[in-house]
Each structure stands twice: as C-alpha cells, then as structure tokens.
Amino acid sequence: MKVQSAMFKVQNLFGALMVCLGLSLSAPAFCDSLFFEDEPIQDGLPVFEMSKTFADIYEKLDSVKWGGKSINVAIEGLENLNKNAHIAATDERVVLVWGDDIVGNYTRPAARDWNGFGEITTALILKLRALDPSLRGVSESELYKLAVDGLMRGVDERGRYVFSRAAEITEDGRILTSVGINGVRDARGNFRVHGVFKGSTADAAGVRVGDLISAINGVPVSQMGDLELESAMDGFNSGTVKMKLITPSGNRDVVLRRATIVLADADIVHRASADTNILEIVIHNISNGAVAIVNEALARYPNLDGVVLDLRSANGDDERAAAKLAGLFIGREPIMRIAQTAYEEVEVVPGSDAVTNAPVVVLMSDMTRGTAEAIAAAFYENERGVLVGTPTAGLARIATKIDLENGGALELMNKSVKTGSGREIDGRGVFPIVCLSNIRSAQQQNAFFLNVINDSFNAQDFNKRTDVDAADIRRGCPKITSGADEDTLSAAVAAQILTDKKIYNRLIME
Numbered sequence: 001m002k003v004q005s006a007m008f009k010v011q012n013l014f015g016a017l018m019v020c021l022g023l024s025l026s027a028p029a030f031c032d033s034l035f036f037e038d039e040p041i042q043d044g045l046p047v048f049e050m051s052k053t054f055a056d057i058y059e060k061l062d063s064v065k066w067g068g069k070s071i072n073v074a075i076e077g078l079e080n081l082n083k084n085a086h087i088a089a090t091d092e093r094v095v096l097v098w099g100d101d102i103v104g105n106y107t108r109p110a111a112r113d114w115n116g117f118g119e120i121t122t123a124l125i126l127k128l129r130a131l132d133p134s135l136r137g138v139s140e141s142e143l144y145k146l147a148v149d150g151l152m153r154g155v156d157e158r159g160r161y162v163f164s165r166a167a168e169i170t171e172d173g174r175i176l177t178s179v180g181i182n183g184v185r186d187a188r189g190n191f192r193v194h195g196v197f198k199g200s201t202a203d204a205a206g207v208r209v210g211d212l213i214s215a216i217n218g219v220p221v222s223q224m225g226d227l228e229l230e231s232a233m234d235g236f237n238s239g240t241v242k243m244k245l246i247t248p249s250g251n252r253d254v255v256l257r258r259a260t261i262v263l264a265d266a267d268i269v270h271r272a273s274a275d276t277n278i279l280e281i282v283i284h285n286i287s288n289g290a291v292a293i294v295n296e297a298l299a300r301y302p303n304l305d306g307v308v309l310d311l312r313s314a315n316g317d318d319e320r321a322a323a324k325l326a327g328l329f330i331g332r333e334p335i336m337r338i339a340q341t342a343y344e345e346v347e348v349v350p351g352s353d354a355v356t357n358a359p360v361v362v363l364m365s366d367m368t369r370g371t372a373e374a375i376a377a378a379f380y381e382n383e384r385g386v387l388v389g390t391p392t393a394g395l396a397r398i399a400t401k402i403d404l405e406n407g408g409a410l411e412l413m414n415k416s417v418k419t420g421s422g423r424e425i426d427g428r429g430v431f432p433i434v435c436l437s438n439i440r441s442a443q444q445q446n447a448f449f450l451n452v453i454n455d456s457f458n459a460q461d462f463n464k465r466t467d468v469d470a471a472d473i474r475r476g477c478p479k480i481t482s483g484a485d486e487d488t489l490s491a492a493v494a495a496q497i498l499t500d501k502k503i504y505n506r507l508i509m510e
Contacts, residue, residue: 079150189220312364423466
C-alpha cells in the first residue's frame with residue numbers, strides 16, 4: 001500500500017493506523033503495528049504502554065471463566081464510554097460507528113494475538129477521545145478506569161478495574177475521591193443534591209441539600225452522560241470542578257476540588273439507659289477493618305441486652321472477612337458456600353468461637369449485597385438473630401482478582417455465594433421475618449407485636465419457600481422510599497424485639 005502521509009495523518013488521529021488499514025470495508029490489510037515507533041505518544045497518551053496493558057488484560061481474562069462470553073463482548077463494551085458510539089466485533093473486523101458514520105474499521109487480529117487486540121483497543125479509545133470532549137479532559141488513570149470498566153461491563157456487569165495504587169500516587173501525590181456530593185437527576189436533567197459529606201469541599205463551599213447543579217465546567221448537566229457526571233464528582237485523581245448552582249437564594253458559581261473522604265468500614269453506637277443496654281453496629285463494608293472494629297466494641301461492652309447489626313448498606317466480596325464477622329456472633333458454624341462452577345463448592349467456616357451470646361436483630365434492605373447477604377442468611381439459619389427490614393439485593397457474588405503487570409487488577413464477579421446450608425442467594429436474596437414496609441405506624445407496630453405475643457403471628461418464612469418467585473415476595477415487601485421513615489421504623493422495631501424476650505424468642509422460632 002502506498003503511503004500518503006499528508007492524507008492519512010489527520011489531526012494526530014492514528015496516522016499509522018490509517019496507513020495500515022484505511023477506513024473502508026474492503027479486504028483487510030496487514031500491518032505489524034497500528035502505531036509508528038517514533039510516535040510513542042499520541043494525543044497525550046503512551047500508545048504502546050497502553051496497548052501492552054490491554055493485551056495483558058485480555059490474556060489474563062482468557063484464563064478465567066467468562067460464562068461463555070467471547071473477547072468480542074469485551075471489545076464491544078467500549079461503546080459504554082459514550083451513547084453515540086457503537087462497536088461491532090466480527091470474525092474479520094472491528095468497526096466503530098459514531099452516530100451514522102463509520103469512523104474506525106480495523107482488521108481483527110488472529111485468535112490469542114493479545115498484542116493485536118491491545119492495539120485495537122487503544123485505537124478505539126483514541127478515536128472516542130477525539131470525538132468526546134469529556135474523555136479528553138480526564139487524566140490517564142481515570143481514562144484507564146473508564147475504558148476498562150467499559151470492557152468489564154461487557155464481560156461482567158459487576159466486574160471492575162482497580163487502578164494501580166502506585167500509579168495513582170505517582171500521578172497525583174495522593175488518593176483523592178470526591179467533591180462530597182450525592183444526588184440524582186431531575187426531570188430536566190439537572191442534578192439535585194440529596195446529600196453533602198460533612199467536611200468535604202462541597203460542605204465548605206456551602207452546597208446544601210436541595211440545590212440544583214445545572215452546569216459543570218461550562219457544560220450543561222443535561223447534556224452530560226452518567227459517566228461524565230460521575231467523573232466530575234468522583235475519581236482517582238484530584239481535579240478542580242466549577243459548578244453552576246441553582247439555589248433558593250439565587251444562582252451562583254462554586255469551584256470545588258475533589259479531595260479524600262475517608263469512611264470507616266463500620267460505625268458503633270452504644271445506646272444505654274436505666275432500662276436498656278444496646279449496641280448498634282452499622283456495617284458499610286465487610287472487611288477485616290470492620291471485623292476489628294466490631295470485635296473491639298464487643299469486648300468494650302460485654303454485658304449487652306442486645307445488638308442491632310445494621311447491614312442495610314453493607315457490601316463486600318471478602319469471604320474470609322465475612323466469616324470472621326459472623327463468627328463473632330455464631331462461632332464455628334458454616335457461614336456460606338462459594339460456588340465457581342456447578343460442580344465445585346467451598347464451605348466457609350469461622351476459625352474461632354463466638355465472643356457474645358447477646359440477642360441480635362439484623363437490619364437489611366435492597367442495598368444489602370454480596371457477602372453481607374450471606375451473613376444475614378447465617379444469622380437466620382443458625383437461629384442467632386431476627387431478620388428485620390426488606391429483601392436483600394440478591395447480588396451475592398465475590399470476585400476473582402486478576403493482578404496485572406501495570407500494578408492494577410481486575411475483579412471479575414464470577415463466584416456465586418450460597419448460604420451455609422447450600423441455598424441459593426444470588427439472583428434471589430434473603431427475606432426478612434419482620435417486613436418493615438408492612439408496618440407503617442405506631443398503631444400497626446403495637447398490633448403486630450400483640451399478635452406475636454398472642455401466638456397469632458401468621459408471617460410466612462419465604463426463605464424456605466423456594467417455590468415462590470422472588471419478584472412476588474419483593475412486591476409484597478417493597479423497599480421503603482423514605483429514609484427517615486425507614487430509620488424510625490428500624491429503631492423502634494429493633495428496640496421492641498430486643499427488650500421483650502417473648503417476642504424475640506417467638507420471632508427466632510419462625
């Protein structure tokens with residue numbers, strides 16, 4: 001093929017690629033590399049280094065079970081970076097369509113040619129970066145995260161890429177995560193603030209709950225994709241974010257800097273009075289750190305009337321940490337089983353005895369996920385705690401971690417979690433004995449507990465009713481839409497159960 005450099009090197013977008021392949025659907029051309037060796041940096045990105053990283057990713061993914069999915073699925077997942085992009089990977093070509101135009105058309109490498117797949121992936125990213133201003137504005141580490149998250153969403157919707165910690169620190173000097181704002185889009189596409197992290201830059205700048213964010217860095221929020229919005233709010237690296245706020249007192253601009261927000265994996269609240277001595281344990285992440293916090297709290301408060309174990313927002317994929325946490329209350333009983341294939345299961349059992357025999361109420365919701373679901377089920381199966389709340393998420397999987405040569409790692413959520421007795425949780429969930437969404441008022445609470453005491457408590461245990469569809473159970477016990485209502489109900493019901501042994505024992509027997 002005759003080289004016409006002036007024609008093919010268009011605005012630094014894959015001059016070498018164009019020379020080798022062109023942009024037509026004609027017979028595939030061949031080239032040893034999509035990039036020139038004397039141009040290792042294109043559009044600010046180290047193309048050979050990036051290609052090597054993606055080659056390593058594909059090769060490592062090939063070593064684990066993809067659930068029947070092929071490498072095509074991963075490559076096509078890059079279209080998650082922008083809603084205007086569509087990628088089709090066939091046995092012969094990899095084609096990128098932007099809107100109605102073909103903007104990239106590459107010869108598919110031979111099977112297991114990981115370097116070839118890595119270069120095509122880098123080529124696609126450069127194309128997308130040239131067409132999408134928001135991708136040009138992110139750092140190299142953030143671009144890696146977005147790209148590999150897109151790939152992983154094709155393979156596993158809950159898989160993720162963990163960027164190299166060393167690379168994060170080298171690039172920015174510290175790990176930075178958020179401007180400190182939570183919220184949702186409104187009907188017009190603006191972002192309404194629902195929460196501000198105390199001590200965050202948003203808090204210091206006076207951003208308040210109810211404020212609307214109409215533009216970020218000069219771009220209307222209504223025109224930003226979800227990934228763009230997330231990247232502005234949160235990320236691996238620091239960054240300055242200019243926001244236009246619509247507030248009750250008028251419009252104003254604020255400039256925020258993403259900064260580190262450190263959250264403990266567990267919080268402890270000791271509620272003691274003349275009549276009660278209750279320990280409230282709020283778990284955010286099932287980890288060894290959470291185990292240490294809970295163990296220390298149980299040692300500090302040994303003579304408890306009861307424990308409220310709040311798993312309503314708990315998540316985790318560390319089965320050993322989950323076993324340790326549940327073991328503090330249950331002891332050496334099977335906590336869960338890990339199934340990677342249909343023929344192989346590993347039983348997970350704590351290695352030490354329980355440290356408390358205090359009655360336990362386990363709070364759960366649709367945000368209880370991963371190994372937290374197995375912990376809730378373990379309390380139920382061992383008659384060690386009363387399950388209160390609404391059904392868990394049914395997303396009980398843990399990750400296979402795949403280390404990469406760049407210091408990062410992939411987490412592929414390909415291991416299903418079952419209960420200690422072998423019941424399915426993933427895709428189904430764990431169901432409460434006391435459904436909070438069916439108790440709306442103090443009068444209903446009183447009537448409910450009176451029925452329990454009078455032995456006329458006719459609740460069905462849907463954890464044993466595998467013949468009932470999980471969706472039907474969730475419709476009968478829906479999630480609570482008001483957080484204030486859920487907190488009030490949880491506190492009142494848990495206290496009543498823990499302070500009345502007759503009620504506690506009857507509910508445990510259910």
